Amino acid sequence: MKKIVVFLLILVFLSPFAYFIVASVAVNYRFPLLWPEGWTMDNWQQIFRTNNGLFDSVFTSLLISVVTAAVSTSAGFVISKTLAYHTKRSLFNILAYLPYSFSPVIYAYCLYFFFNKSQLSGHIVGVLLAQFILTFPFSIILFLNHWNTELKAVEELTYTLGGSVTQAWRRVIIPMSKSILLLCFFQTFLISWFEYGLTSVIGLGKVHTLTIKVYQYIGESNLGFAALASCLLVFPPLILLWFNRHFMLANNNQYA
Amino acid sequence: MNKNAIPIGLFLMFSVLPLAAGLLYALCYSLGWVGTLNTGFTLTYWSATLRDGDLWSSLGLSAFIALCSTALSVGLGLVLVLGCKDVLQRRIPNYLLYTPLAMPPIIFSFWVFQLMGSSGLLARWLIKTGWVRSIDTFPALINDRAHIGVMVALVLSTFPVFTLLFLNYYQSENIVGYSQLAHTLGATKRQTQTSIILPLLLRKAKPTILLYAIFLFGVFEVPLLLGRQSPRMISMLIHANFNKFNLMDLPRAYVITVIYAVIILSIVWMLFRKK
Amino acid sequence: MFLAIHHLCKSFDNNVILDNIQLTLNQGQTLSILGKSGCGKTTFLKTIAGLLRQDQGTIILEHNDISTQPPQQREAVYIYQQPLLFPHLSVYENIAFGLHLRKISPSVIREKTMAMLDDLELVAHAQKMPEVLSGGQRQRVSFGRALIIAPKLLLLDEPFGALDTETRTSMQVFFKKMAKQHQITAIFVTHDLKEAVLMGDNLALMERGQIHVYDHLEAFIQDSRTGMNQEIKFWKTLFRND
Numbered sequence: 001m002k003k004i005v006v007f008l009l010i011l012v013f014l015s016p017f018a019y020f021i022v023a024s025v026a027v028n029y030r031f032p033l034l035w036p037e038g039w040t041m042d043n044w045q046q047i048f049r050t051n052n053g054l055f056d057s058v059f060t061s062l063l064i065s066v067v068t069a070a071v072s073t074s075a076g077f078v079i080s081k082t083l084a085y086h087t088k089r090s091l092f093n094i095l096a097y098l099p100y101s102f103s104p105v106i107y108a109y110c111l112y113f114f115f116n117k118s119q120l121s122g123h124i125v126g127v128l129l130a131q132f133i134l135t136f137p138f139s140i141i142l143f144l145n146h147w148n149t150e151l152k153a154v155e156e157l158t159y160t161l162g163g164s165v166t167q168a169w170r171r172v173i174i175p176m177s178k179s180i181l182l183l184c185f186f187q188t189f190l191i192s193w194f195e196y197g198l199t200s201v202i203g204l205g206k207v208h209t210l211t212i213k214v215y216q217y218i219g220e221s222n223l224g225f226a227a228l229a230s231c232l233l234v235f236p237p238l239i240l241l242w243f244n245r246h247f248m249l250a251n252n253n254q255y256a
Numbered sequence: 257m258n259k260n261a262i263p264i265g266l267f268l269m270f271s272v273l274p275l276a277a278g279l280l281y282a283l284c285y286s287l288g289w290v291g292t293l294n295t296g297f298t299l300t301y302w303s304a305t306l307r308d309g310d311l312w313s314s315l316g317l318s319a320f321i322a323l324c325s326t327a328l329s330v331g332l333g334l335v336l337v338l339g340c341k342d343v344l345q346r347r348i349p350n351y352l353l354y355t356p357l358a359m360p361p362i363i364f365s366f367w368v369f370q371l372m373g374s375s376g377l378l379a380r381w382l383i384k385t386g387w388v389r390s391i392d393t394f395p396a397l398i399n400d401r402a403h404i405g406v407m408v409a410l411v412l413s414t415f416p417v418f419t420l421l422f423l424n425y426y427q428s429e430n431i432v433g434y435s436q437l438a439h440t441l442g443a444t445k446r447q448t449q450t451s452i453i454l455p456l457l458l459r460k461a462k463p464t465i466l467l468y469a470i471f472l473f474g475v476f477e478v479p480l481l482l483g484r485q486s487p488r489m490i491s492m493l494i495h496a497n498f499n500k501f502n503l504m505d506l507p508r509a510y511v512i513t514v515i516y517a518v519i520i521l522s523i524v525w526m527l528f529r530k531k
Numbered sequence: 532m533f534l535a536i537h538h539l540c541k542s543f544d545n546n547v548i549l550d551n552i553q554l555t556l557n558q559g560q561t562l563s564i565l566g567k568s569g570c571g572k573t574t575f576l577k578t579i580a581g582l583l584r585q586d587q588g589t590i591i592l593e594h595n596d597i598s599t600q601p602p603q604q605r606e607a608v609y610i611y612q613q614p615l616l617f618p619h620l621s622v623y624e625n626i627a628f629g630l631h632l633r634k635i636s637p638s639v640i641r642e643k644t645m646a647m648l649d650d651l652e653l654v655a656h657a658q659k660m661p662e663v664l665s666g667g668q669r670q671r672v673s674f675g676r677a678l679i680i681a682p683k684l685l686l687l688d689e690p691f692g693a694l695d696t697e698t699r700t701s702m703q704v705f706f707k708k709m710a711k712q713h714q715i716t717a718i719f720v721t722h723d724l725k726e727a728v729l730m731g732d733n734l735a736l737m738e739r740g741q742i743h744v745y746d747h748l749e750a751f752i753q754d755s756r757t758g759m760n761q762e763i764k765f766w767k768t769l770f771r772n773d
Contacts, residue, residue, distance in 0.1 A: 032379070090528075
């Protein structure tokens with residue numbers, strides 16, 4: 001029984017990764033061949049060719065995701081503290097869930113007018129702001145559950161022991177919140193890293209993130225490059241998963 | 257000034273205001289108040305859209321796909337947890353369950369496209385083994401009428417999440433303890449599963465299940481690659497209306513957006529207000 | 532008077548929690564306040580600590596009006612029922628925490644912390660993390676963390692409430708010893724009658740936001756609201772029946 005389950009899990013979950021690697025180095029992978037006729041590293045070598053744009057899109061994706069994750073994590077952490085200890089905490093929680101549960105692409109169409117008017121559409125800054133608007137409610141939801149009476153009591157204790165507000169944050173609150181801060185950072189990084197719909201609408205297809213590239217290659221029926229871009233998209237999170245799988249599950253929504 | 261004003265103001269500005277402003281603009285556009293086609297207040301676009309069969313078939317299809325995919329994912333997760341909990345808690349199988357979390361929806365769609373498409377891996381293998389004679393006799397599994405490809409991609413991406421969630425709840429809700437108690441009270445293994453374990457897991461997971469159904473209702477990347485032109489899921493219908501060359505379709509796109517928003521926001525509001 | 536509280540009032544949404552409290556306390560003395568849950572004990576202590584702001588009244592500590600000072604400047608440490616040890620710091624670091632906040636030289640910190648660990652009989656546990664300590668050990672660390680900064684006032688909110696009977700008894704003995712050794716001025720709040728009598732040099736009763744301080748033990752016993760008389764009667768009856 002155990003062996004069958006493990007075999008099925010390997011088949012279902014590792015085969016996509018294996019396929020993307022094979023397809024990215026395949027030569028003449030024509031229908032109905034089950035296996036390619038040859039192998040080449042040409043696609044992989046092209047990552048670094050400037051005219052290809054793939055290297056740039058890795059960099060763009062990385063930049064957008066890191067900035068989005070850093071800003072939404074830090075802003076969410078600080079702001080959620082006030083919301084969590086407020087008498088209207090449950091109302092704020094619902095208000096954060098409203099945009100979070102909205103389909104990102106439909107949200108993007110709602111926001112498009114404002115981004116267009118402020119000349120942010122088609123620009124990396126616009127995509128950054130739009131992704132922040134998407135990830136910020138998520139970080140608020142995550143942190144609202146973190147602020148509890150015990151943490152408040154510890155903070156108050158620090159004050160009665162003579163600690164200033166800065167000392168309380170630096171020596172107590174942040175160290176005690178390290179794991180949820182990391183969790184939030186990686187989760188918001190992933191939401192941003194995986195984002196396609198909102199990025200394509202607000203970025204007008206001009207901001208070439210990796211997901212945009214994958215879709216572009218699929219549209220061009222360029223299997224080799226589509227597979228290569230897919231590898232670049234999934235391997236960083238896969239490596240992160242290997243180091244700490246708990247960063248990957250926080251009741252998250254892949255479709256956000 | 258109240259020291260809470262700035263954080264609350266920032267929260268409202270970046271969390272609530274964009275959505276509220278976007279929806280207000282959509283509503284105004286759909287009523288002819290704003291936009292390039294602005295002719296003053298009119299209900300023409302609303303009445304035309306509400307009479308349109310496309311809207312209702314899209315809403316129906318989206319609800320059907322969201323409910324079926326969620327039900328299948330939850331069912332599969334429960335079967336796995338009830339049937340082989342111990343195996344799934346071991347290092348390698350547990351790691352494998354996490355791997356789909358490293359795949360965005362667009363990659364799932366691409367994988368299902370390559371797997372189940374008419375020239376995909378499955379078709380190649382079936383032709384090689386002689387089960388299927390030619391590409392023409394291979395059944396349409398993507399861009400198909402029943403949206404099988406879409407549902408396969410959605411189930412593949414969500415059932416591991418539910419499996420992991422149920423595994424976590426198994427520990428956090430002390431389900432082993434409750435099961436042992438039920439056994440000492442005379443319950444059989446089957447009775448324990450149906451009367452204790454399942455209700456406990458489902459009760460705890462209910463908000464997450466509903467939230468996932470809401471997410472899947474508005475999913476975009478998967479039907480973009482694997483769905484059909486007609487009928488199409490609601491996000492695809494909105495996307496198509498926003499991208500038509502005819503500007504007359506824009507108010508209609510905004511009408512559908514407002515309808516989608518009313519449905520989703522009311523469900524979320526009711527779900528969490530009750531909680 | 533070392534501590535003098537005048538006309539202290541506090542309400543939440545029109546609910547009066549502290550109702551014109553008057554209180555004085557001499558240096559080096561412990562005032563035990565007996566009170567049921569919901570009588571306003573925690574609000575009272577938190578207001579003295581500066582964690583809550585009173586609506587009216589003044590708090591004078593060592594001739595200084597601290598009523599409007601932030602908690603950092605009051606030198607009044609509030610100790611909770613839960614030890615609230617910082618989970619990311621070892622026993623040693625927890626105790627030295629207040630000294631680090633004051634940016635004292637490392638050698639002095641080390642000297643004072645080691646001396647405190649010795650007093651607490653926790654030298655062997657100095658490098659351990661809080662999660663491996665027993666309930667009593669954690670509460671001792673919590674006391675050490677407060678005492679090391681030599682606060683003017685200790686505010687104890689049912690500090691032994693979460694401990695089992697045996698540990699609670701040993702902690703009561705430990706507190707008496709430390710109070711004497713460090714000349715602690717403290718307000719000790721509890722709902723346990725025996726503990727109130729054991730811990731306090733002075734006794735008081737808190738009821739519906741008001742505090743009544745007794746001049747001597749006999750007055751405390753005679754007041755039917757404390758329940759002391761019924762307790763004595765119960766044990767006497769039991770003894771007679773035996």
